[in-house]
Amino acid sequence: MEKYNQTSTDFTLVGLLPPSRIGLFLFIIIILIFLMALIGNLSMILLIILDTRLHIPMYFLLSQLSLVDLNYISTIVPKMVSNFLFGNKSISFIGCGIQSFFFLTLAGAEALLLASMAYDRYVAICFPLHYPIRMSKSMCALMITGSWIMGSINSCAHTAYALHIPYCGSRAINHFFCDVPAMLTLACMDTWIYEYTVFVSTTLFLVCPFIGITCSYGRVLLTVYHMPSSEGKKKAYSTCSTHLTVVTFYYVPFAYTYLRPRSFRSPTEDKVLAVFYTIITPMK
Secondary structure: OOOOOOOOOEEEEEEOOOOOHHHHHHHHHHHHHHHHHHHHHHHHHHHHHOOHHOOHHHHHHHHHHHHHHHHHHHHHHHHHHHHHOOOOOEOOOHHHHHHHHHHHHHHHHHHHHHHHHHHHHHHHHHHHHHHHOOOHHHHHHHHHHHHHHHHHHHHHHHHHHOOOOOOOOOOOOOOOOHHHHHHHEEEEEOOHHHHHHHHHHHHHHHHHHHHHHHHHHHHHHHHHHHOOOHHHHHHHHHHHHHHHHHHHHHHHHHHHHOOOOOOOOHHHHHHHHHHHHHHHHHHH
């Protein structure tokens, strides 16, 4: 089978938006979401930095989540917007690798940060007297650093694999960003081993944290239910419901997309589901 020089041939992103009025309407919606995410996350980061009263683990974790979301949506949307406006859907091989690396790093870091935030709420509500010990600043820093490092390592492994396999035939990636599984449909070799590693990493970065979050909030809700103060219940329910909404929009479509075998996946369905964890979630 003929192999092409992958380092000198661009990919083409098929995209999400059709060249029609519906596409233009969706384009405007995405621009508005992007601006809201940009302003909201920047404001949150600046507020936490400037207000010394917010220099506690809960808000340190929240500032990191806002930083991840800010970079997350900025990795995906500007290129999508450029492709739609100018009709140039090509992306260089190296550019595709860079986008994939940042996407996977930020996705992994966000998954672990959401789990860290669930643990923080679990300790704060279920073991309030132990909170200063279990969630010290050093523990918070360890959680944040660990999330970034583990996300980067996972991303390096997947991106390196995608950049070193041969591609042939069509270079059209049926997605609106360089999603590695979508890229591998263009590969000139059998990628079943890689698909197994995707299943493993998805389990480690999405399924396991999601189970941990579910267990944490199950215990939190049980503790809140037995609280004598209605005001305390209301505050706890508000905090938990906000976090659970973000978790649901992020983990569920992400896990559903990546845990399915290739034979059960649909490019259109994958793109629609990707909107939830790449565009909607950062707006939270």
